[in-house]
Amino acid sequence: MPDLTANTIEPVGGFQMQGMMMRYNVFMPRLYNWCLSLGFEPGKIMPSRAFCSDESQGYPIIMIAKHFGTFPFNHGRVGGIVATDRHGPHAEHGENLVIIQASHIGYDPQTKNFGSYRRLQTAHQGFSPNCGKIYNVNTWYQDEYQFAQQNILLHTYNGMECIIIDNQLLHEDRDEGLFLRLNRLIQTNEEDQRLPLNILSTAQVFAASTPLVQKVGKQAFSHNKPQPIGTDLNADMFYFKRNILEIDESSHHLEHNLIRYMPQIITSPTPMLMAAQINTQIEFDRTFRTLVKEKAYHGKKVLFISGLNIDISPQTGQLFPLTKFIPWAASILEQDGSFSTLEQRELVQVLEQQSTDNPSQIDLEAAIQVMTEAEEIKVELNS
Numbered sequence: 003m004p005d006l007t008a009n010t011i012e013p014v015g016g017f018q019m020q021g022m023m024m025r026y027n028v029f030m031p032r033l034y035n036w037c038l039s040l041g042f043e044p045g046k047i048m049p050s051r052a053f054c055s056d057e058s059q060g061y062p063i064i065m066i067a068k069h070f071g072t073f074p075f076n077h078g079r080v081g082g083i084v085a086t087d088r089h090g091p092h093a094e095h096g097e098n099l100v101i102i103q104a105s106h107i108g109y110d111p112q113t114k115n116f117g118s119y120r121r122l123q124t125a126h127q128g129f130s131p132n133c134g135k136i137y138n139v140n141t142w143y144q145d146e147y148q149f150a151q152q153n154i155l156l157h158t159y160n161g162m163e164c165i166i167i168d169n170q171l172l173h174e175d176r177d178e179g180l181f182l183r184l185n186r187l188i189q190t191n192e193e194d195q196r197l198p199l200n201i202l203s204t205a206q207v208f209a210a211s212t213p214l215v216q217k218v219g220k221q222a223f224s225h226n227k228p229q230p231i232g233t234d235l236n237a238d239m240f241y242f243k244r245n246i247l248e249i250d251e252s253s254h255h256l257e258h259n260l261i262r263y264m265p266q267i268i269t270s271p272t273p274m275l276m277a278a279q280i281n282t283q284i285e286f287d288r289t290f291r292t293l294v295k296e297k298a299y300h301g302k303k304v305l306f307i308s309g310l311n312i313d314i315s316p317q318t319g320q321l322f323p324l325t326k327f328i329p330w331a332a333s334i335l336e337q338d339g340s341f342s343t344l345e346q347r348e349l350v351q352v353l354e355q356q357s358t359d360n361p362s363q364i365d366l367e368a369a370i371q372v373m374t375e376a377e378e379i380k381v382e383l384n385s
């Protein structure tokens with residue numbers, strides 16, 4: 003567990019979206035052809051996917067099956083977490099291995115909003131959060147943040163800019179919640195103490211710090227009544243603590259990944275998109291380390307690629323989302339144990355150089371027809 007109280011905020015970024023997206027019908031033949039260019043042997047490649055359980059991830063899985071000629075191994079847990087304890091079985095199922103990890107985010111082309119997705123099978127074909135897991139994880143943090151936004155007030159006290167903070171937010175001995183970086187908000191006195199100017203029934207009044215006054219402007223303090231700090235409560239002014247069960251790769255794993263970045267996520271204009279990007283970045287880094295150590299992959303060629311699935315809500319007449327993939331990074335493990343990593347721009351360039359023509363792709367309808375017409379095989383039970 004990182005020291006969440008450290009007086010710095012976690013840097014986020016690096017993930018570019020502009021000019022990086024490709025539709026799955028383009029991405030998948032390119033990925034297949036890239037594998038061939040790396041010496042992967044057609045017919046001996048076992049793809050796997052580490053996707054969320056959401057049905058919106060079905061179309062990418064169908065495209066993997068179509069272009070790789072086999073249904074992909076399931077390497078994923080809800081939220082786009084990689085089940086690293088499945089490396090061994092995956093390695094046994096092919097000579098050349100591909101792992102595609104993606105967090106996902108819905109997109110509504112009408113409103114241009116990230117984070118929602120049309121559920122065609124619901125009564126009114128309404129929208130719901132996507133990725134629902136990320137949405138659920140974010141909600142607790144957003145509620146805590148909203149309470150703080152409403153219960154930290156700016157005003158004046160004896161002609162001095164002051165900040166009025168709810169007592170709950172001042173209790174440092176809580177196990178969970180939003181904790182303020184008080185040194186950024188409150189001015190210390192000559193003895194370097196943060197003593198209240200006044201004590202109210204449910205809150206305390208402090209002198210506002212000079213950086214806070216400079217940041218929000220003196221006029222923010224000069225209203226007749228105390229005003230909530232609102233959106234001026236920035237990501238560098240607080241952090242979160244929460245008791246999350248410490249079980250590796252459980253349903254809590256996503257929250258473990260995100261908690262230290264939550265101040266930036268929930269203050270971002272697109273919190274779910276930022277959460278999905280960060281999860282992809284963390285899962286690539288974490289999984290890469292498990293791959294190079296995994297004995298079952300030794301002596302085999304492995305390509306691991308991470309990115310973000312943008313699930314563009316299906317429009318009238320469409321069964322599936324028009325999913326786009328934004329590559330983030332890839333790692334290639336060679337049979338001799340050596341490995342190389344491609345960063346986002348380089349990875350996109352490599353993929354763009356590949357042909358979108360894949361003569362090996364299968365006709366799924368024809369394959370299903372073959373199975374339908376195949377002679378019945380009786381399953382014999384030993385008595």
Ligand SMILES: [Zn+2]
Nearest residue numbers: 054056133134
């Ligand atoms: Zn999801």
